[in-house]
Amino acid sequence: MPKPTSQRQLSTADERRRTVLQTAVSAFADRGYFGTTTTDVAKRAGISQAYVYRLFPDKEALFVAVVEHCFARVRESLGDGAAAAKAGSAQEVLDAMGNAYAELISDRDLLLLQLHAQCAAAAEPAVREVVRSGYARLVEYVRGVSGASEADVQQFFAVGMLCHLVVALDTHEVDAPWARMLSDGLRHY
Amino acid sequence: MPKPTSQRQLSTADERRRTVLQTAVSAFADRGYFGTTTTDVAKRAGISQAYVYRLFPDKEALFVAVVEHCFARVRESLGDGAAAAKAGSAQEVLDAMGNAYAELISDRDLLLLQLHAQCAAAAEPAVREVVRSGYARLVEYVRGVSGASEADVQQFFAVGMLCHLVVALDTHEVDAPWARMLSDGLRHY
DNA sequence: CCCAGTAGTGAGTGGTTTATTACTCACATG
DNA sequence: CATGTGAGTAATAAACCACTCACTACTGGG
Numbered sequence: 192m193p194k195p196t197s198q199r200q201l202s203t204a205d206e207r208r209r210t211v212l213q214t215a216v217s218a219f220a221d222r223g224y225f226g227t228t229t230t231d232v233a234k235r236a237g238i239s240q241a242y243v244y245r246l247f248p249d250k251e252a253l254f255v256a257v258v259e260h261c262f263a264r265v266r267e268s269l270g271d272g273a274a275a276a277k278a279g280s281a282q283e284v285l286d287a288m289g290n291a292y293a294e295l296i297s298d299r300d301l302l303l304l305q306l307h308a309q310c311a312a313a314a315e316p317a318v319r320e321v322v323r324s325g326y327a328r329l330v331e332y333v334r335g336v337s338g339a340s341e342a343d344v345q346q347f348f349a350v351g352m353l354c355h356l357v358v359a360l361d362t363h364e365v366d367a368p369w370a371r372m373l374s375d376g377l378r379h380y
Numbered sequence: 381m382p383k384p385t386s387q388r389q390l391s392t393a394d395e396r397r398r399t400v401l402q403t404a405v406s407a408f409a410d411r412g413y414f415g416t417t418t419t420d421v422a423k424r425a426g427i428s429q430a431y432v433y434r435l436f437p438d439k440e441a442l443f444v445a446v447v448e449h450c451f452a453r454v455r456e457s458l459g460d461g462a463a464a465a466k467a468g469s470a471q472e473v474l475d476a477m478g479n480a481y482a483e484l485i486s487d488r489d490l491l492l493l494q495l496h497a498q499c500a501a502a503a504e505p506a507v508r509e510v511v512r513s514g515y516a517r518l519v520e521y522v523r524g525v526s527g528a529s530e531a532d533v534q535q536f537f538a539v540g541m542l543c544h545l546v547v548a549l550d551t552h553e554v555d556a557p558w559a560r561m562l563s564d565g566l567r568h569y
Numbered sequence: 570c571c572c573a574g575t576a577g578t579g580a581g582t583g584g585t586t587t588a589t590t591a592c593t594c595a596c597a598t599g
Numbered sequence: 600c601a602t603g604t605g606a607g608t609a610a611t612a613a614a615c616c617a618c619t620c621a622c623t624a625c626t627g628g629g
Binding site: 431 | 607
């Protein structure tokens with residue numbers, strides 16, 4: 192969509208790929224891998240649908256790249272949290288990372304994409320692979336940097352999964368005991 | 381698919397609706413709401429695609445019915461677990477229910493459908509509604525029958541969500557520390 | 570100034586998908 | 600055995616989707 196009047200700024204393909212990756216997060220966050228069309232992704236990125244196929248070989252590769260990008264952001268955010276509690280006890284480090292994660296996923300799209308990636312992982316081998324290796328990195332990092340027990344690390348991820356549920360259901364807009372029970376103590380911004 | 385040779389057994393529409401509901405669980409379990417076609421559902425049920433639309437007004441209503449059916453089965457299985465530990469402490473009742481749930485979801489399809497329902501809940505209001513009320517019933521039932529603290533009930537569901545992750549990723553076929561850390565102590569059959 | 574290479578698009582193609590319609594067949598009842 | 604009703608389907612409409620290709624527009628280097 193070149194604007195004929197203003198001076199045009201062509202990006203390099205690499206730059207464009209990065210911006211498409213970012214905007215594709217919110218595209219896929221809505222309806223997941225199967226429910227999102229490449230046209231949706233193109234529209235959000237402000238490019239033509241055809242150009243999506245110049246930047247990525249096919250829809251699956253695009254989705255995989257988006258998922259990987261999200262895992263990288265999560266990993267980065269956990270790192271920030273850990274850095275903020277470097278000298279603390281194992282539990283303090285876990286808390287700090289939980290906090291950082293909570294802040295990160297105040298961007299609802301990012302969390303929903305994690306959830307959709309998990310769903311698509313069950314159906315598409317390529318997605319399963321990237322989600323597995325994503326969680327592998329996260330689990331090993333959390334265990335290593337916190338020094339917490341395996342059980343505590345497991346608990347840490349269990350609570351993370353609970354976050355996915357409460358965000359997907361938007362329980363905080365439900366005023367009922369069951370909703371409060373599920374989301375109690377989970378930080379959100 | 382009437383076999384012209386053998387004598388034909390027509391079902392009533394209600395019977396048929398029930399069998400379609402059951403077989404549709406495994407159809408939707410593979411690729412979720414958006415990734416599964418009504419033809420897939422029809423094939424598994426052994427009826428024509430057109431007849432799916434006689435039995436259910438549209439795809440969304442079908443999916444909602446399937447989700448509701450699954451929640452009913454989960455609720456039932458928790459009830460069985462609770463009955464088996466009627467006189468026990470709160471924690472014993474929770475454990476018994478966890479066990480019953482683990483046994484129930486040794487049927488992988490049932491668990492995957494829960495996961496896909498959660499994903500679709502984020503996009504489709506009708507699905508969100510049924511998933512919300514499904515979890516509402518489960519949470520309130522677990523809380524009531526076990527008498528456990530709110531924190532313990534929350535923990536119970538957090539572990540349930542962790543089950544969704546390890547099944548979606550098939551971690552038990554991955555031989556690595558991170559996979560064992562996530563799935564350790566989770567019963568499976 | 571020209572030209573090679575890259576950014577980017579319009580206009581499709583072939584295959585699918587949801588949903589409808591018009592129809593056939595089975596069966597119970599009087 | 601005529602007939603009404605519900606079970607079930609084949610065929611298709613209409614929209615949509617992943618992916619392709621031929622093409623134009625911009626830009627930097629010689």
